[in-house]
Amino acid sequence: MSSDKPAFKYPLSWRILDHAENVAALWPRRWSPLTGYLLLVPALLLVFVLVIGLVYIFDYSLHELDLATYRLKDAFSLVNYHVALKSTTYRTVVLRSLGASFIVTAITTVLAFPYAYVMVRARSSGTRKFLLISLFLPFFIGQVVRAYGWLIILGKEGLLNTLLASLGLPPAKLIYNYPAVVLGLIQYMLPFAVLLIAPAITAIGEEIELASESLGADWVQTFRHVVIPLAKPGLVGSAVVIFTLTLTDFAMPEILGGGTTDFIANSIYDGFFQLSNPGLGSALSMILVTLGSVFVTVLFSLAGTGTLVSRENVR
Amino acid sequence: MTRKQNSGQKLNRRQFLTGSAALVGGALIAPGLVFASAPKKPKEIIVRAWGGAWGEALKAGVADGFTAATGIKVRLDFTEDNEIKPKIWAAVDQGRVPPIHVNWDTTTNATISALRGVTVDLSDLPNLKGLLPLAKPIGLKGYPLVNTYAYVYVCAYRPEAFPDGPPKSWSVLIDPKFKGRIALYDDGIGFTPVAVLVGGGTRKDIPDNMEPAWQFYRKLKKNKPLLGEDADFTNWFQNGEIDVACTISVNARAARQKGIKVAWTVPKEGCKVDTDGLWVPKGLPPNEEYWAKQFVNHALTKEAQQKWCSMLGLPPVYPGIKPPPDLVGDVAYPTKPGDFKNLLRIPSKVLVENQPKWFAKFNEIFQG
Numbered sequence: 001m002s003s004d005k006p007a008f009k010y011p012l013s014w015r016i017l018d019h020a021e022n023v024a025a026l027w028p029r030r031w032s033p034l035t036g037y038l039l040l041v042p043a044l045l046l047v048f049v050l051v052i053g054l055v056y057i058f059d060y061s062l063h064e065l066d067l068a069t070y071r072l073k074d075a076f077s078l079v080n081y082h083v084a085l086k087s088t089t090y091r092t093v094v095l096r097s098l099g100a101s102f103i104v105t106a107i108t109t110v111l112a113f114p115y116a117y118v119m120v121r122a123r124s125s126g127t128r129k130f131l132l133i134s135l136f137l138p139f140f141i142g143q144v145v146r147a148y149g150w151l152i153i154l155g156k157e158g159l160l161n162t163l164l165a166s167l168g169l170p171p172a173k174l175i176y177n178y179p180a181v182v183l184g185l186i187q188y189m190l191p192f193a194v195l196l197i198a199p200a201i202t203a204i205g206e207e208i209e210l211a212s213e214s215l216g217a218d219w220v221q222t223f224r225h226v227v228i229p230l231a232k233p234g235l236v237g238s239a240v241v242i243f244t245l246t247l248t249d250f251a252m253p254e255i256l257g258g259g260t261t262d263f264i265a266n267s268i269y270d271g272f273f274q275l276s277n278p279g280l281g282s283a284l285s286m287i288l289v290t291l292g293s294v295f296v297t298v299l300f301s302l303a304g305t306g307t308l309v310s311r312e313n314v315r
Numbered sequence: 316m317t318r319k320q321n322s323g324q325k326l327n328r329r330q331f332l333t334g335s336a337a338l339v340g341g342a343l344i345a346p347g348l349v350f351a352s353a354p355k356k357p358k359e360i361i362v363r364a365w366g367g368a369w370g371e372a373l374k375a376g377v378a379d380g381f382t383a384a385t386g387i388k389v390r391l392d393f394t395e396d397n398e399i400k401p402k403i404w405a406a407v408d409q410g411r412v413p414p415i416h417v418n419w420d421t422t423t424n425a426t427i428s429a430l431r432g433v434t435v436d437l438s439d440l441p442n443l444k445g446l447l448p449l450a451k452p453i454g455l456k457g458y459p460l461v462n463t464y465a466y467v468y469v470c471a472y473r474p475e476a477f478p479d480g481p482p483k484s485w486s487v488l489i490d491p492k493f494k495g496r497i498a499l500y501d502d503g504i505g506f507t508p509v510a511v512l513v514g515g516g517t518r519k520d521i522p523d524n525m526e527p528a529w530q531f532y533r534k535l536k537k538n539k540p541l542l543g544e545d546a547d548f549t550n551w552f553q554n555g556e557i558d559v560a561c562t563i564s565v566n567a568r569a570a571r572q573k574g575i576k577v578a579w580t581v582p583k584e585g586c587k588v589d590t591d592g593l594w595v596p597k598g599l600p601p602n603e604e605y606w607a608k609q610f611v612n613h614a615l616t617k618e619a620q621q622k623w624c625s626m627l628g629l630p631p632v633y634p635g636i637k638p639p640p641d642l643v644g645d646v647a648y649p650t651k652p653g654d655f656k657n658l659l660r661i662p663s664k665v666l667v668e669n670q671p672k673w674f675a676k677f678n679e680i681f682q683g
Contacts, residue, residue: 067667067668067671068430069430069431070404070427070430070431071431087679087683088679088683089678089679089680089682089683091683092682092683093682155554155556156554156555156556157554157555173495176495176541176556258541258542258543259501259540259541259542259543259681260536260539260540260541260542260681260682262678262682267678267682270502270674270678272401273395273397273398273400273401274397274502274674275671275674275675276397276400276401276427276671277671278401
């Protein structure tokens, strides 16, 4: 008898989906063109929170510290911006950070491009895997650990100086200076650059390069007139990320700089924590945000938005 | 029912004194029974501390003894002292529970927090009685913090780099022979007042005329010093990166205890002497505040002071404790009034009002 059989029960996943459909049906049909935009809600919330924080920081930046109570005064004032912009210290720190950002972006791009190209075009899967593993391995090691790795290699009793000593040469001062910070940053940024450039190279069909060569272009001409222009979106995206990450970096100057090679982030830290002056720290933060925004705006207006906004490439 | 009635843990002065007396007296007789009538124990209390040799000394000297007596675990939080300060300030301002129970802090930073009104008064701690005058914070009402020991920012050096004997003057820092092999704290703490004297000024110049210090720093910058924190000095000596540094004797001693050849001296211009202390932030639940204060009280017992400060190699505020054998007669372990003759103690008020400006100027010179 059928009554002896247990009633058929839909699997749990089906029932969940049914409920989800019922909930989705509450969304008015005439609003369906907006459905896709719902996916933007988490991102918008995130940006909203950041903007709120930025508004607070901007507000703090407009109040001077009262040294009698270590609280910000109620009155609005531009004194923190005056200190930040007039001080030779902060001017030097800003120039040092900007200089490093340009150097690191340039060198990293030059190093990352061939790496990405070989990784994408390699015929052997073994070579591709080796390059991929080499690329991802540094991600498993944090920035701080990598910086300490450089201390071990470049320190007075480190690997390189031991090598110099074995050759009878005097030890070299390889750490706690600007070049050491830049070197550390280049090594840190290289995987980011490769990952951002590789998709752009993947999108360039090999047949386009072959067509170029069949029309008489040599390898250099093909590279210059075909590969580089078509990879521009990746290069722009990489430049934006590397430049802004370097500009805002804290750990490398802190660890490899020996205390005298501060970047803007280190000065912001000092403002907030060492000087207990959130007003000054906030003013420096606003300057940093402005510098980064100006760079990105200029780059986007000169070279397009790269892989970061790819509508034009789809066309 | 009001919150106050519900908690049942709001303490008045009399209750606190009764509880504290029971702790001190009863701990010797029956540790398990001592706190029978005390407020509810938290599972743990969090004490902010410095790392390395500092944290080890606090654990062995104070925390372990407190846990043995109370059963309350002590978690050391190694957040930088300057980083925890704004976190506590924000928590108190916003009516949140602060992130730590006890802050082990420099007296200057602790005084700044006291001025901001975020510290609990410790005047009712029974173990304050009989401590050296050094324990009492100067210029503050009551005990918003209690100083626990003194320390000296010595001239630490590698004897191998000084075959003719210890440096006689701080001007060794601008000797080109040591270019790139000298070190200071990254904000100039511990040296700026001394730099006034090395730069040709006098004690009377501090704090109104610091120009001699800034001139000395400008010369010093050309000698490319390394700037760091406590743990850096021990590492730098260990890795052979530096020959001479202005650092707290604890760091030099820690390096020496690791088998590194490091010695220290007080040059003719003198060294800055300072104090550290303990304080309890406002805003803790009443029972946790009680036990946080008990922790501070425990840190002031003879046993805790002896072990903690001996490990650090610093003179405690508990009177009559003998220095560790390796520091008997040491310049960095002042015990008699005469020992302080060549040490420079800047009043907390002067430091509180001027230290941020000195830090800023130091940064301007060395980062500019």
